[in-house]
Amino acid sequence: MIVPDNNVIVNEVEKLIEKYGSGRENLLPVLQDIQRKFGFISDFAMQEIAHKMNIHPVEVYGVVTFYSFLSTEPKGKYIIRLCKTISCDLAGKDAVANTLQRELGLKFGETSSDRKFTLEYCHCIGMCDQGPAMLINEQVYTKLTPSKVIEIIENLK
Amino acid sequence: MAINAMQNRAPVAQKPHKVEIKADADVGAYIDVEINGKGYTVPFGMTILEACRNNNIHIPSLCYHEDLCLAGACRVCVVEVEGMRTLQASCAYPITNKIKIWTTSERVRKARRHILDLLLSEHYGECYSCVRNNNCELQRLAKEYGVDFYRFGHIKEPRYEVDRSSYAIVRDMDKCVLCKRCVRTCIDLQEVGVLEATRRGYSTLISTFMDKPILDVICINCGQCINRCPTGALRAKDPSDEIWKAIDDPTKHVVIQTAPSIRAAIGEEFGLPPGHSMTGQMVTALRMIGFDRVFDTNFAADLTIMEEGTELLLRLKRKYLFGDPEVKLPQFTSCSPGWIKFIEHYYPEHLDYLSTCKSPQQMFGAIIKTFYAQEMQIDPANIVTVAVMPCTAKKFECNRPEMNASGYKDIDYGLTTRELAQMIKEAGIYLPELPKSYFDEPFGNASGAGLIFGATGGVMEAALRTVYEIVTGREVPFENLDITPCRGMDGVRQGSVILTDVKDEWRFLEGFEVKFMIAHGTSNARKVMEALIHGELDDYHFVEIMACPGGCIGGGGQPIPTSPEIRRKRAEAIYNEDKELPIRKSHENPHIKYIYEKFLVDGPCGHISHKLLHTHYVKRGKFIV
Numbered sequence: 001m002i003v004p005d006n007n008v009i010v011n012e013v014e015k016l017i018e019k020y021g022s023g024r025e026n027l028l029p030v031l032q033d034i035q036r037k038f039g040f041i042s043d044f045a046m047q048e049i050a051h052k053m054n055i056h057p058v059e060v061y062g063v064v065t066f067y068s069f070l071s072t073e074p075k076g077k078y079i080i081r082l083c084k085t086i087s088c089d090l091a092g093k094d095a096v097a098n099t100l101q102r103e104l105g106l107k108f109g110e111t112s113s114d115r116k117f118t119l120e121y122c123h124c125i126g127m128c129d130q131g132p133a134m135l136i137n138e139q140v141y142t143k144l145t146p147s148k149v150i151e152i153i154e155n156l157k
Numbered sequence: 158m159a160i161n162a163m164q165n166r167a168p169v170a171q172k173p174h175k176v177e178i179k180a181d182a183d184v185g186a187y188i189d190v191e192i193n194g195k196g197y198t199v200p201f202g203m204t205i206l207e208a209c210r211n212n213n214i215h216i217p218s219l220c221y222h223e224d225l226c227l228a229g230a231c232r233v234c235v236v237e238v239e240g241m242r243t244l245q246a247s248c249a250y251p252i253t254n255k256i257k258i259w260t261t262s263e264r265v266r267k268a269r270r271h272i273l274d275l276l277l278s279e280h281y282g283e284c285y286s287c288v289r290n291n292n293c294e295l296q297r298l299a300k301e302y303g304v305d306f307y308r309f310g311h312i313k314e315p316r317y318e319v320d321r322s323s324y325a326i327v328r329d330m331d332k333c334v335l336c337k338r339c340v341r342t343c344i345d346l347q348e349v350g351v352l353e354a355t356r357r358g359y360s361t362l363i364s365t366f367m368d369k370p371i372l373d374v375i376c377i378n379c380g381q382c383i384n385r386c387p388t389g390a391l392r393a394k395d396p397s398d399e400i401w402k403a404i405d406d407p408t409k410h411v412v413i414q415t416a417p418s419i420r421a422a423i424g425e426e427f428g429l430p431p432g433h434s435m436t437g438q439m440v441t442a443l444r445m446i447g448f449d450r451v452f453d454t455n456f457a458a459d460l461t462i463m464e465e466g467t468e469l470l471l472r473l474k475r476k477y478l479f480g481d482p483e484v485k486l487p488q489f490t491s492c493s494p495g496w497i498k499f500i501e502h503y504y505p506e507h508l509d510y511l512s513t514c515k516s517p518q519q520m521f522g523a524i525i526k527t528f529y530a531q532e533m534q535i536d537p538a539n540i541v542t543v544a545v546m547p548c549t550a551k552k553f554e555c556n557r558p559e560m561n562a563s564g565y566k567d568i569d570y571g572l573t574t575r576e577l578a579q580m581i582k583e584a585g586i587y588l589p590e591l592p593k594s595y596f597d598e599p600f601g602n603a604s605g606a607g608l609i610f611g612a613t614g615g616v617m618e619a620a621l622r623t624v625y626e627i628v629t630g631r632e633v634p635f636e637n638l639d640i641t642p643c644r645g646m647d648g649v650r651q652g653s654v655i656l657t658d659v660k661d662e663w664r665f666l667e668g669f670e671v672k673f674m675i676a677h678g679t680s681n682a683r684k685v686m687e688a689l690i691h692g693e694l695d696d697y698h699f700v701e702i703m704a705c706p707g708g709c710i711g712g713g714g715q716p717i718p719t720s721p722e723i724r725r726k727r728a729e730a731i732y733n734e735d736k737e738l739p740i741r742k743s744h745e746n747p748h749i750k751y752i753y754e755k756f757l758v759d760g761p762c763g764h765i766s767h768k769l770l771h772t773h774y775v776k777r778g779k780f781i782v
C-alpha cells in the first residue's frame with residue numbers, strides 16, 4: 001500500500017468530522033473510518049484529527065493504541081486474526097496457526113512485503129463454540145482445519 | 158469579562174463533579190454519617206476521603222491529588238460502605254445519604270495490602286538509588302502497611318528505557334504506578350497535553366505521542382507533572398555533579414544566583430512547615446558549599462522591571478502619542494520560560510505581543526559574564542554561572558542557543574530548589590540552624606519588588622510600582638505599596654491604575670487608565686490568549702503570565718508535595734519579607750542605578766541592554782514531526 005498523501009487525509013478528516021461532529025465523543029467512529037479507508041492511522045492523521053477535534057495528539061494516540069483493531073502502522077490488505085483464547089486453543093488452534101504461517105510465509109505479527117497479508121493473534125471473538133475461529137478483515141471463519149485454511153488462503157492469493 | 162467562565166477542555170468524565178441536592182430529597186446541607194462506629198456530620202456531596210481527612214481519620218491515597226480532578230484509578234483508598242457489595246474508592250464517593258463507613262476493617266486492610274503487593278510486583282527500582290527516597294508515596298504506603306516481602310513476586314529486569322532526552326525532565330517508567338496524576342496535570346491543569354495512558358492491560362504505559370522522546374513533543378518543561386508524581390518515575394535532570402566539579406576546580410570562579418521563591422520554600426526540604434523564609438541561612442549555606450559568589454536574582458528582577466517597564470512605556474508612547482498601528486498591546490511578560498515555550502508552540506502568530514526582555518536569570522548571566530567579569534578582572538571563560546530556580550523550564554532556557562549574549566553560555570547550569578537542598582545535605586549542613594548572612598556585592602541589594610516576582614501577580618505589582626512613579630513622580634496610590642488587585646490565587650485576575658498629574662514628558666498619558674491582567678498556569682494562559690484572539694484584550698496594556706500554578710513559588714523545581722495551601726503559605730512568606738525590606742521599588746535599588754551609570758550607559762532599552770538583556774522568540778508551532 002502506498003502511504004496516502006497528507007492532503008487526502010486532510011480532506012478525509014474534514015469530511016468525517018462533518019459527518020460525525022467535532023466533539024471528542026466522536027473520535028472512535030472517525031478513527032474506524034480512517035482505519036478502514038487507509039488501512040492504518042498515520043501520525044499525520046492522528047494530529048490532524050486531534051487539531052480538528054480540539055484534543056491533544058497524544059490522546060488520539062492513547063485511543064489508537066488501546067484498540068487492537070486500530071493501528072499506527074500500515075497493514076496488509078487482508079488482516080488475518082486467529083483467536084488465541086482458551087476454547088479455540090483446545091479445539092486445535094496450534095495446527096491452524098502452523099498452517100497459516102507456512103501458507104503465508106509469515107510469522108504472527110508480520111505483514112507480507114507486498115502488503116497483501118497481515119497475520120496476528122486476537123483475543124476472544126465470541127466463537128468459542130465453533131473454534132478454532134479466525135477473522136479475515138470483517139469476515140468470520142469457524143471450525144477451522146489445516147485443509148480448510150489452505151483453501152481459504154488460496155482463494156485470497 | 159468572560160475569561161473565568163471559559164471552559165477548559167478536560168473530558169467531562171474527568172471534571173470534578175458537583176453534587177446538587179435534589180429538591181425532594183429528605184436530606185439537608187449536612188448529613189449524619191457513621192464512620193468506624195462514631196457519628197459525624199458532614200456537608201452534603203463531600204467525598205468520603207475528604208470527610209475522613211477533615212475529621213482526622215486517615216485513609217491512604219495514591220492517585221488522589223488536591224490540585225487535580227478525580228481519577229479513582231489506584232483503589233488504595235477503598236473503604237467499606239454498609240449495603241454495598243464491593244469496596245468503594247473513598248476519593249470518588251460523594252456522600253449523599255446517611256451511610257455507615259468502615260475505613261480499617263479486615264476486608265479493607267487486606268484489599269489495600271493486595272493492591273500494594275500488586276503494584277510492587279511490577280515496580281522496578283531500588284529506593285536507595287532513587288531521587289524520591291524518603292519522599293515517595295509508594296514507599297510510605299509500603300511502610301505503612303508493613304510490606305516486608307513480595308507476596309506476588311518482584312520484577313527483576315527493567316521493562317522500559319529511561320527517557321533522558323529533555324533538558325529538564327527525566328522519565329523512568331519502570332517506577333510508574335499508573336496513577337495518571339501526570340496525565341491530569343499536563344492535560345487538565347496545564348492544558349499542554351504531552352502525556353497520556355497508552356496501550357492497555359499489563360502493557361499500559363504513560364507515554365508521549367507515538368512514544369517519541371519527550372524532547373521531540375510539545376513539552377514546555379514546566380515540571381508540574383514531577384511535582385505531582387507520587388514516585389520517582391518523573392524527575393528533573395540534575396546537574397549537581399558538574400556543579401560540584403566546577404566548585405572543586407580552583408581555576409573556576411563559580412557564581413550562584415538564587416531566585417526569589419527559593420528562600421520561601423527550601424526550608425520544607427529540611428522538615429520545616431511551608432511559609433518559613435530562609436534567606437540568610439541559605440546564603441550562608443551556599444558559601445559553605447564553596448560558591449565563590451552568592452548573588453540574588455532579585456537584583457536581576459529589578460533590572461527586568463527597569464527594562465520591561467520602559468519597554469511598556471515605549472509601546473504606549475508609540476501607540477498613543479505617535480499613533481503607530483504596528484505596536485502590539487497588551488505587552489505580555491516574558492520571564493517564565495514555560496510560558497514562552499507554550500506560546501511559541503500554540504500561538505506562534507502572537508509572539509510580537511511578548512516583551513523582548515530576557516528572564517531575570519538570563520539577564521543576570523549576561524551581566525555576570527560581561528560587567529561583573531570586567532569589574533572583577535576575571536576572564537569570563539573561567540566563570541561558571543549557576544542559577545538556583547524553582548523551575549525546571551529554566552534548565553531548557555539556559556540551553557537555548559540564542560542565550561549567549563556575553564559571548565559565552567550566559568548561564569551554565571539551572572539547578573532546582575530540590576537539587577540545591579540535596580547539595581546542602583550532601584555538604585553535611587542542616588540549613589535551619591545556620592547563622593544568617595547577606596548576598597555578595599556588587600549586586601548585594603535587591604528591592605522588595607524584585608522579591609515578589611516569585612508569586613503570581615508579583616511581576617505586575619513590581620512593574621506598576623516603577624512605571625507609575627516614572628510617569629507621575631509619585632508612589633502608586635495603594636496603601637503600603639501593596640497593590641492588592643495583583644495578589645491572590647484566582648486563575649485570571651485583572652485591575653487598573655489611573656495615571657494623574659503626570660510629568661510633562663508623559664503629558665499624553667494624563668488621565669490614562671492602565672489596564673492589566675494576570676494569569677498563572679498555562680490553562681489560564683490559554684484562556685487569556687483566546688480572549689486576545691477574539692479582540693477582548695484590545696483595551697488592555699500589560700499582561701503577566703506565569704506557567705506554573707501560583708507562579709514561581711509553585712514551580713516544577715520546588716519541594717514536593719505541593720497544594721493550594723502550601724503555595725499560599727510560600728506566597729505569604731514572600732509578601733511578608735517584601736514588607737520588611739528598606740527598598741521596595743526596583744528603580745530605587747542603588748545597584749540598579751549604578752549599573753545604568755557604569756555599564757548600561759544608554760539606559761533601559763538602549764543599545765547595550767538590547768544586545769545583552771533582550772531576546773527574540775522562535776515560531777515553533779504545534780505540529781509534531
Ligand code: SF4
Binds near residue numbers: 291296
Ligand atoms: S519510586 Fe519510591 S518505591 Fe520506587 S524506588 Fe523510588 S523511592 Fe522506592
Ligand code: SF4
Binds near residue numbers: 377381
Ligand atoms: S513538564 Fe509540563 S508540559 Fe512537560 S509533560 Fe510535564 S506537565 Fe506536561
Ligand code: SF4
Binds near residue numbers: 340386388
Ligand atoms: S509517571 Fe508518576 S504521576 Fe504519572 S502515572 Fe506514573 S506514577 Fe503517576
Ligand code: FES
Binds near residue numbers: 218219246247
Ligand atoms: S486515591 Fe482513591 S482511587 Fe486512587
